[in-house]
Amino acid sequence: MLVNSSPSINTRRTLQIQDVGMVFPTKRGPFVALRDINLEVQRGEFVTLIGHSGCGKSTLLNLVAGLTTPSSGILLLQERELTGPGPDRGVVFQNHSLLPWLSCLDNVLLAVERVFGEKEGKAQLRERALAALDLVGMSHAVAKRPQEISGGMKQRVGIARALAMEPKMLLMDEPFGALDALTRARLQDELMRIVATTGATVMMVTHDVDEAVLLSDRIVMMTNGPAATIGEVLRVDLPRPRARVALAENRDYVQYRKEVIDFLYTRHSHVEKAA
Template sequence: MERAFLEISQVVVRFGKAAAPVLNGVDLKVARGEYISVIGHSGCGKSTLLNVVAGLLPASLGGVLLEGTEVDEPGPDRAVVFQNHSLLPWLTVYENVRLAVDRTSGRAMSRAERDEWTRENLALVRMTDHLQKRPNEISGGMKQRVGIARAIAMRPKVLLLDEPFGALDALTRAHLQDQVMDIHTRLGTTVMMITHDVDEAVLLSDRIVMMTNGPNATIGEVLEVDLPRPRDRLSLASDPRFLSAREAVLRFLHERHALPKVA
């Protein structure tokens, strides 16, 4: 039997001497090129799970395998895009991405090839006209575009997105979602995304992983999203398959695992 590309096996995460773990027995297998969204209420350990996959946080029990190799530290094979863009303010747009390219591909590519690859990735997120600007000279949406370009320029095996569009206005968010879909289609990158947005999860994902409430959170259900690619948000708005998937996620979140009532 073929091994999963990314395998999360019986992951438990406990902080300090807490009575209950944040995550308890999370199992998930992800295929190469698959787009996975993880959704759930606040406090269910979504970002904790992503940090374990990124190698930023050790699991208390269980572990993660990427192409059969144990994940026990950060590495360029897993690029992370956080809600906060984390660009270096003293570098230009071009230099922020070029720095990542130099550090991950410096020995494998010539100077000219690294320049071309940097520009190519910035073109993917439509930032070609802003190469020499610094982060304080561009909008929040543009900063996130640069963060995404920097991540994919590392040629990661897995792209990890931690609510990358959460702080953006609705129109900018929609534009970036479309760009991420286009990048996923073009490059075939394996993506794991944390989100609170049900419509976003259905639009972007091949499968949606729905987490139970924490503590002791685990995977409650996994929903297959039966929508062909490429996807167009306008045509999907009234598509019965989109609406059915959306309803299934909402039902899980609001009925089966509703937040506890305040006394």
């Protein structure tokens, strides 16, 4: 563990969310989406946000991404206030958002050129993009366009594009939610390998309890909306690397899964209200 020369500075701390609230104006008046959000994420940590629909998971991720400005509170990335989007945060959505008229390589190059274009030559930029595609196992498809590859492959390219910017944080909003179960499992395994290789700091939104336990160092469980907040934070002390087949009968894994299910479906069960 690092020893800090100043007690006020945590050199491992990547993200700080302090007293954050989010209120949206509506025709019926202010809608309080989030309240009193306080969270720190350490460098290299994998944190998932989980909760029922409408609990503000994606809203919180959008705040970290800089796509939305908080109504109250402050967000700091490596001690600097977040005031908008930036290349220090790579974002991967459920929709891959690839440009259909560009090849996989050119889609990644767009991000690389934006971040490094002013200080590196074309050969270096291309090398960065190719390295990112190789990292996600897509070297064979650099010349293909999005419509020529599967949904899982598109998400791999989206992850490559985000990682190619060398962000301080990787933000993922249900990136595997639209995929079939087998593809989803393969990409979860791939993501664990990528994070182990790069040491990336990750915040991910998910509805899937098993996905959260498999991937996370900590699981942030949100209370129901409106006015949602952090209900509990569960630390997942499972050794890495993690193998899903072995974990299926792991006593600790089963207990972590039970704790999340108990929070979501016993203590914070979600009841859909009629309009």
